[in-house]
Amino acid sequence: MLTEFSAVYGFEFDDFQRESCAHIEAGAGVLVAAPTGAGKTIAGEFAVFMAVQTGRKAFYTTPIKALSNQKYNDLVLRYGIDKIGLLTGDTSINSDAPIVVMTTEVLRNMIYANSPTLVGLGYVVMDEVHYLADRFRGSVWEEVIIGLAESVVLVALSATVSNAEEFGEWLAEVRGRIEIVVSERRPVPLFQHVLVGRRLHDLFDDVAPTAVLDGSKVRGDVNPALLRVAKEESRGVRDDARRPRGRSGRGKRAHGHGSGSYGGAAHSDHRERSRYRPPSRADVIETLDRADLLPAIVFIFSRVGCDAAVxxxxxxxxxxxNASERAEISAIAEKHVAGLSAADREALDYDSFLEALLRGIASHHAGMLPAFKECVEECFVNNLIKVVFATETLALGINMPARSVVLEKLVKFNGEIHADITPGEYTQLTGRAGRRGIDTEGHAVVLWQPGMDPRAVAGLASKRTYPLKSSFAPTYNMAVNLVGAVGRERARSLLEQSFAQFQSDKSVVGLARGMARNTDQAARFWKQAECDRGDFEAYARLRAAISETETEAAKSRKADKRAEALDVLLKLDAGDIIHVPTGKSQGWAVVIDPGIRSANTEPHPLVMGEDRQTRRLTLTDFPTPARVVGKMRIPKKFHVKDAHARRSLFAAFTSRLADIDRNPERWRPGAVDEELAARIAELRHELQHHPCHRCPDREAHARAAEKALRLERENRQIETRMQKRTNTIALEFDKICQVLESMGYLAARAGSPDHDLRVTDAGRMLSRIYAELDLVAAECIRRGVFDGLTAPQLAAVLSTLIYEARRSEFGAKPPRMPDATTEQALKEVRAIHREVSLVERDFRIERGPDPDVGFARAAHAWTAGRPLAEILPESGLTAGDFVRWVRQVLDFADQIGKAAADTELSLTCREIRRGMLRGVVAFAAES
Known part of the structure; x- marks a missing residue:
């Protein structure tokens, strides 16, 4: 089949592509990790081809809607519109088709709902699977991987990650046979440069590691010219620092033109330093154009910075x-904004956007209107736009390669501080450079910044490390869905198999699977042990209980002895003469120092024995308690290292021993605890009167039962070992279940001895709400907080449970709710949030974010029908952010409506959809 599949492509497959497809054809799952633009989607498309050829279904999942749309269009061109479906949060096209492209969340929800659409599913492709590291949405990928039926072949496509083997090992643990195919070979070699002023320097003296076609680890030496630049710049800084400031050596710096006796020199230094200042953005573009390095993506880690650059x-x-390109750009732009009214275009400043496009320049970031972003993407892919100023979000997802990539700075704000970008981030960003089939090489350009160390830049470029770290964490919604689907214990077992747990302690995943195998084998042995005279399992457990109780009694005696031995050691004083029962120090000894450092530490008495040696003793030297049989004086200034002092003490000790009875009464072992003895007798009586006790085949049954009991004991030992390890995921799940049980979302299953749980009606409602404050939202529904609100009011209140303001959105005035009714509803929401937080505190769960009022007035106004031109300036948001948050409120309202099925509240949620799905929001959904 591979030969037939490859024939439709106009190029020869790379080795890693052929290897990946061969594994899929052989029925194995595969993890394909390859650089951006290397063509790893060939493996995913082959899985789709295999599904078509074998009459099975295939789901192709992507992390974002734009990628789903792109892949849907690609597959429609290949297989026809009848065979391909599309499912995203707001779009459903031909959902019963044999091949369906969908966002990963859609598949997760199908698994929880046990959707009939899953019947016949043979292949699942998870594109951009490294998204599971995403802090907000990464859990979804692991939920899908763990929850898919074992019969489904998984094809995971990832960017190059440094721990692909670890990730593949986990996939094999939870999915069975998974082959790992890693390619570090870039299809287009990447050369590294530094732009100093308006001069382009190679970063490496000879070759760069990323410019080696075979992907071998080649070390490149830093270009000596760049090292000279750094040295000259640092010398200028040192000289400037030594120069007096003004007349007194302090104050303002002299800048020439009569500003002091050092004016001429300062002016010269200013010219020297200006050589190393970053060039203007126009100069950067002209330099790239002269070097034939356009089109280019210029990464600026700020939305405002991107727009300002344009x-x-x-x-x-x-x-x-040129004129021809401008005509094409104009046609593409008109196609993407055709559905927008003239008023909306004016509100969105469309004319300025179009003017930049026509000149071959654009920005690209999450704050843009989706239609504008899609227009930029189409123009760029068609080589009509020459420069895109973008945030790092462009490095993920959409296929927009360029001939060169420019990094203005190597520092970005990570949400808390300005931090250096990591080698992994550098790899992701520069990976866009070099268009396969168009360019013979790609180019990464870093702008020189004052104080830059070229060796550090070379380190970023050389270390192609992008470790994949799980962000998986159980949630309330996840808990009720899993408990409802598979029960608490099975759910807990599934979570112990997560990649997060695997990374925390790899062996826990294997241990959990071992426990599952032991449980299955034990069930078979119990079946073999069945007896026609009675319940042999109960009889076998009686025998085991007797053995365990006798062992417990023996341990109890030993523990009593240890406790008494410790008590005696804690009471020792200097000069006490004792008998040491075992060890190298066995025999008589005199205590020099009791060795008691604190009440919380075990004493280590310093003693002198009959062999004149001094040594420290520990509790292990006293399996039976020591007995003090005499006492003697220890000199106050006795020093162990003083030979004369030791001889004097030993003489006194020997003399004192002569006066002591050396046959003290041995410590009599303690008797069996009366309660344990009574319990043993009771169990023996019950055993002798059990009907299976007189079965002629008793011992044959017992052998099978003992095998089952041994497996159960092994499971308990495994569980103990797992508990001793981190086991954070399962423990967090336990705490979440305790919160849900205390609040009535889960309840003990009637007649279940092992405290199994069931999902209550409230829990089933919660299972339909996917949000960070899901439990708070569910409590609001239960208590009627949302009842009686109009659609605009409800939209405003719902927004407070999902909105999260960016730092740049904080204004001078605190945001307010739109009216008194919503203000009162918000008070009730906050009260419920506090109550939930107190319960979470009791069970040591991290509380969720506080409700955020920042989008409430905008949500209210938009649902009420106010025009975009009025709302956008008031909201302080970019058009893209406004549309995105409206869509998230809309999606959340749909969830609330389904959770509150067949109520007035569900009808109000439908009104929100009718009010919000208009204008730019409806246009974004269709595009």
């Missing part, structure tokens, strides 16, 4: 397109 370049008068 404005600066426009102001310079640069034009990078």
């Amino acid at each position: 404005g600066q370049v426009l102001g310079s008068g640069i034009r990078l397109t």
Whole structure:
């Protein structure tokens, strides 16, 4: 089949592509890790081809809607519209088709609901599977991987990660046979540069590791010219620091033109330093254009910075397109905004956006209107736009390669501080450079910044490390869905198999699977032990209980002895003469120092024995308690290292021993605890009167039962070992279940001896709510907080449970609710949030975020029908953020409506959909 599949492509497959497809054809799952643009989606498309050829279903999952749309269109062109479906949060096209493209969340929800659509599913492709590291949505990928039926062949496609073997090992643990195919070979070699002023320098003296076609680890030496630049710049800084400031050596710096006696020199230094300042953005573009390095993506870690950069370049008068290209751009732009009214276009400043496009310049970031972003993407892919100023989000997802990638800075704000980018981030960003089939090489350009160390840049470029770390964490919604689907114990076992647990302690995943195997084998042995005279399992457990109780009694005696031995040691004083029962120090000894450091530590008495040696003793030297049989004086200034002092003490000790009876009464072993003795007698009586006790085949049954009991004991030992390890995921799940049980979302299953849980009606409602504050939202429904609100009011209140303001959105005035009714509802929401937080505190669970009012007035206004031109300036949001948050409120309202099925509240949620799904929001959903 591989030959037939490859024939439709116009190029020869790479080795890793052929290897991946061969594994899939052989029926194995596969993890394919390869650089951006290497063509790893070939493996995913072959899985789709195999499904078509074998009459099975295939699901192709992606992390974002834009990728789903892109892949849907690709597959429709290949297989026809009848065979391909699309399912995203707001789009459903031909959902019963044999091949369905969907976002990963959709598949997760299908698994929890045990959807009939899963019947006949043979292949699941998880594109961009490294998204499971995403802090907010990463858990979904692991839920799908763990929850899919074992018969489904998994094809996981990942960017190059440094721990692909670890990830593949986990996949094999939870999915069975998974082959790992890793390719570090870039299809287009990548060369590294540093732009100093307006001069482009190679970063490496000879070759760069990323420019080696075979992917071998080649070390490149830093270009000596860059090292000289760094040295010259640092010398200038040192000289400037030594120069007096003004007349007194302090104050303002002299800048020439009569500003002091050092004016001429300062002016010269200023010119020298300016050589190393970053060039203007217009200069960067002109330099790249002269070097034939356009089109380029310039990464700026700020949305505002991206838009400002476009404005600066426009102001310079640069034009990078010809008349033919401008005509194409105009047609593409008109196609993408055709559904927008003239008023909306004006509110969105469409004319400025189009003017930049026509000059071959654009920005690309999450704050843009989706239609504008899609327009930029289409123009860029068609080589019509020459420069895109983008945030790092462009490095993930959409296929927009360029000839070169420019990094203005190697520092970005990570949400808390400005931190250096990591080698993994550098790899992701520069991976966009070099278009397969168009460019023979790609180029990464870093702008020189004052104080830059070229060796550090070379380190970033050389270390192609991108470790994949799980962000998996159980949630309330996940808990009720899993308990409802498979029961508490099975759910707990599934969570112990997560990649997060695997990374925390790899062996826990294997141990959990071992426990499952032991449980199955034990059930078979219990079947073999069945007896026609009675319940042989109960009889076998009686025998085991007697043995365990007798062992417990023996341990109890030993524990009593240890406790008494410790008590005696704690009471020792200097000069006490004792008998040491065992060890190298066995015999008589005199205590020099009791060795008691604190009440919480075990004493280590220093003694002198009959052999004149001094040594420290521990509790292990006293399996039976020591007995003090005499006492003697220890000199106050006795020093162990003083030979004369030791001889004197030993003489006194020997003399004192002569006066002591050396046959003290041995410590009599303690008797069996009366309660344990009574319990043993009771068990023996019950055993002798059990009907299976007189079975002629008793011992044959007992052998099978003992095998089952041995497996159960092994499971208990495994469980103990697992508990001693981190086991954080299962423990967190336990705490979440305790919260849910205390609040009535889970309840003990009637007649279940092992405290199994069932999902209550409230829990089933919660299972339909997927949000960070899911439990707070469910409590609001139960207590009627949302009842009686109009659609705009409900939209405003719901927004407080999902909205999270960006730092740049904080204004001088605190945001407010739109009216008194919503203000009162918010008070009730906050009260419930506090109550839930107190319960979470009791069970040591991290509380969720506080309700955020920042989007409430905008949500209310949009649902009420106010125009975009009025709302956008008031909201302080970009058009893209506004549309995204409206869509999230809309999606949340749909969840609330389903959770509160067949109520007035569900009808109000439908009104929210009718009110919100208009204008730019409806247009974004269709595009």
